[in-house]
Amino acid sequence: MKRISFIVFINVILLISCTSGPVMTPTLTNTPQPALTATLVPPTLAPQFIDLKSGGFSLTVQRELVFDIDDYSINISDRQAELVISLNGRPYIGSSYTLDSFLNQYLTEMTSRGGSFRQSDPYEIIVDGVSGIAIDLSGTFLGDPIAGKVVTVSPGKDFIVFGIAMSNLSTHKNGWDESGRAIFEAIMASIKFKAEVKN
Numbered sequence: 001m002k003r004i005s006f007i008v009f010i011n012v013i014l015l016i017s018c019t020s021g022p023v024m025t026p027t028l029t030n031t032p033q034p035a036l037t038a039t040l041v042p043p044t045l046a047p048q049f050i051d052l053k054s055g056g057f058s059l060t061v062q063r064e065l066v067f068d069i070d071d072y073s074i075n076i077s078d079r080q081a082e083l084v085i086s087l088n089g090r091p092y093i094g095s096s097y098t099l100d101s102f103l104n105q106y107l108t109e110m111t112s113r114g115g116s117f118r119q120s121d122p123y124e125i126i127v128d129g130v131s132g133i134a135i136d137l138s139g140t141f142l143g144d145p146i147a148g149k150v151v152t153v154s155p156g157k158d159f160i161v162f163g164i165a166m167s168n169l170s171t172h173k174n175g176w177d178e179s180g181r182a183i184f185e186a187i188m189a190s191i192k193f194k195a196e197v198k199n
Helices: 002-016 099-112 175-190
Strands: 048-051 057-061 065-069 073-078 083-091 115-119 123-127 130-141 144-156 159-168
Touching: 057 073, 057 083, 057 175, 083 175, 099 115, 099 130, 099 144, 099 159, 123 144, 130 159, 144 175, 159 175
Parallel strands: none
Antiparallel strands: 048 057, 065 073, 073 083, 083 159, 115 130, 123 130, 130 144, 144 159
């Protein structure tokens, strides 16, 4: 039952991220790999590099995670279906929104889709040298207890990158603190903005 509930949880996150176009799932190729030595990291353990064509950024994803992408967004989860991450890059009119108002609108949309959240005050984050804001969350989503973080950053006046990471705490009540937060922070630290969205 928890697995079905979390599949619904993932589908709602996908809807919220406003993805469009075909979903592509990366495939691994059977290319020959060099022999391993004590000092060589096995190639299968290296993070996967992902370049979002129109999303304005690239990032790396740990091999133990699964994901799907389109040109603008990436949705990531762990294999145990306890962590969901959604990151999106979109053109937007900077004069119409501040980072705070955009983030609040995003949270309002999530609340309307089954969330009840307690949130921290916004605080500054730095993504690829660009200042953004984040809010820590706790509460429930679709009836399940969650903890996580919402982020938004504008690398240029007409482009915004935003997203959410949430751990479903039904199985592991400390899942966000013990692993979810560190996984999300590693992904955020790997983000590189494309030159064409910086201005």
